[in-house]
Amino acid sequence: MTLSRHTIDLSPYGINTIAMRNLPPAKLYREGLRSGGESVISSTGALIAFSGEKTGRSPNDKRVVELAPSKDNIWWGDINIPFPQASHQRNREIAVKFLDQSDRMYVFDGFAGWDKAHRIKVRVITTRAYHALFMHNMLIRPTAEELDQFGEPDYVIYNAGQCPADTSVEGVNTETSVSLSFEDQEMVILGTEYAGEMKKGVFTIMNYLMPLKGELSMHCSATAETGAARSAILFGLSGTGKTTLSADPNRELIGDDEHVWTNQGVFNIEGGCYAKVIDLSEEKEPDIFRALKFNAVLENVVYDEEHVVDYTDISITENTRGSYPIEHIPNARIPCVAGQPSDVIFLTCDAFGVLPPVAKLTPAQAMFHFISGYTAKVAGTEVGITEPQATFSACFGAPFMVWHPTKYAELLAEKIQQHQVNVWLVNTGWSGGAYGVGSRIKLKYSRAIIDAINKGELAHAPTQQDPRFGFSIVTKCSNVPDEILDPHNAWADKAAYEMQANQLAEMFNQNFEKYSAQAADDIKAAAPKIL
Incomplete structure (x- = not known):
């Protein structure tokens, strides 16, 4: 042939x-x-192409x-x-x-x-x-x-x-x-x-x-300790900071989107990255910005007569994209393989201001939150959204799952227990109140939390159990103010917090109903309580 x-x-x-x-x-x-005229070359050397009428997937x-x-x-x-x-x-x-x-x-x-x-x-x-x-x-x-x-x-x-x-x-x-x-x-x-x-x-x-084959495929990013085998896995839906927080100059990038966890460790499925480039700037995302050079593909972007791309222009689509080989990222590990993870991190952008900046999960809680795949959209992110809106995507990637979500959750729990992995819920969203009242948790605090997890600091940090969600809230973290770590304390209006927390807990429970028939009793028991 x-x-x-x-x-x-x-x-x-x-x-x-x-x-x-x-x-x-x-x-x-x-x-x-x-x-x-199918394509042109951008001022940075990327090939600009257009996908015609369809500018996104057609699920x-x-x-x-x-x-x-x-x-x-x-x-x-x-x-x-x-x-x-x-x-x-x-x-x-x-x-x-x-x-x-x-x-x-x-x-x-x-x-x-x-x-x-x-x-x-x-x-x-x-x-x-x-x-x-x-x-x-x-x-x-x-x-x-x-x-x-x-x-x-x-x-x-x-x-x-x-x-x-x-x-x-x-x-x-x-x-x-x-x-x-x-x-x-x-x-x-x-x-x-x-x-x-x-x-x-x-x-x-x-x-x-x-x-x-008994191996866990995952919609996640992964990093590794520089020069060492130990890795970390970051799950998260769009807008939670998965790509940003995995771009750590002190760690090696295994991949930004698709991985498999085996008995030998973690490997990337892909040979490159496919990043959203809306509002991209060298200041905000230097590695991605610089990766869009010769060999890269820019899809559906707008450019001027000198072929300089205007990443703020969404006249073709908001879903502008850039594809590039992973070796365009300076700290990528090639081959994209690492050892067993020490930590699994679930990123969520909680626009209701209820979830703590960081909490430790039990294996059953990890399965519950993995199946739930929670984040929240805020006003302005999509047409028609005027207040925070809960979004659930099973396994943080439901559109690409083939087996029932509990299959992936069982594999996750098995590997967590086998390799004694810590599991964390990290909220990159709001604190002190919901969107419009509270404030977004600063990126430097989220980075400090991820850094503390990767260094092993939080594995021994003091915690307190949340009475509603059951997880262990971390109460001390280097370079993060104590007052924001407990969300209840961060709210001035305590009664308003309790009401909002109950509402979010009910959203979790309603969403989980469609999976409960195939979920084990310990996973069901990890669901939040209405107080």
Whole structure:
């Protein structure tokens, strides 16, 4: 099938084309620039590309083929929507026909997973040079020898995103359709050119395969002690500070988004990072800002006549993105593998001002908060939000989970207990009152808390049990004022705090009801009490 290192015969897939394979970035730049104005080069050397009408993922159009043996393992519902195998095969036929008629074809062969014992081989077939460069960044780039010996892939992504889906196909509701078959070991993309569909498709595959092997796939960032094996894991939804707090010059970055925790330690699934770049500045995020150079892809950004990007301009989308190889981050550890974590950190931005800046969790509480995946949005973050709004995303990444959330929670608890790992809840949100009354916890305090956790200081710090949530509130932390560590004391109006705390506790409990049937008794007992 492979004609040379950089060409490949796609006829075994029904695509009668010799495709360009694993082209070096410079050649992909040339291909992108020649394709009718598809791309331009930014003033910093990144390739600017546009994804067309779709500027974000299309979760409502994602489908998973319902077929044995995987169907008995999958958490079916609004996230994993069942799809007939015949419909997936029809999607593939449509994609293959479109790809077969395309003038230029690109293939990228790469790995998902830095640990060779668990990595999979992924082949991406696409018509867009920027998609090939994007996956060159996001998958792990094979060496010349590995590419020569790549062989047949474990999974194939047919990216025919420029071709609309056929709504007459059963289960296809719009002209966008993203279908994944674990039995056929392939993914088909129609009607969307947003590059993130490929990245998250690979993550979804790993989220199915790793628990099959008893390993925990995680939507998190990870760092390691410089020059040492010991690592730390940071979970958190958008806006909680996951990327910012993992950018620690005193630690090595393992990865910013997707990892697997095994009996050997932690490894990154990806070969790069895919960062939001809205309002990006060198002052606020110097590492990310400087990473957006040659080899990087900037998606859907606005630029001036000198190709200087205006990161504040959201006229195309608020979801502007940058993709870059992880080695663009100066303190990244290559290969992206670390030893067992000493600490697991759940980041939340509590806009209600109820949760403490830092609390220690028992294994059962860790499972409860992991399944809950709580944070809060504040006014101005989305249209229609005028007051704090609770957001729950199971396992801090529900859109990409394949098994029931309790499966991942059980694996988390097993590894926490096996390796004697401390688990922390860190609130980067409000203190002394809810949004509009209290104040946002200063970033320097959140950094001090993470630093104290990583140094082992908080493992021996004094604590007091919260009567409502049950966790142990840390009452002393270097470089953090004592008065903000206990949220009850930080509120001037104590009665208002009690009322707000009960409301948040009730939100947690209502959200957890949908998981309680499959949750063990100790996890249910970790739910907050209404006082």
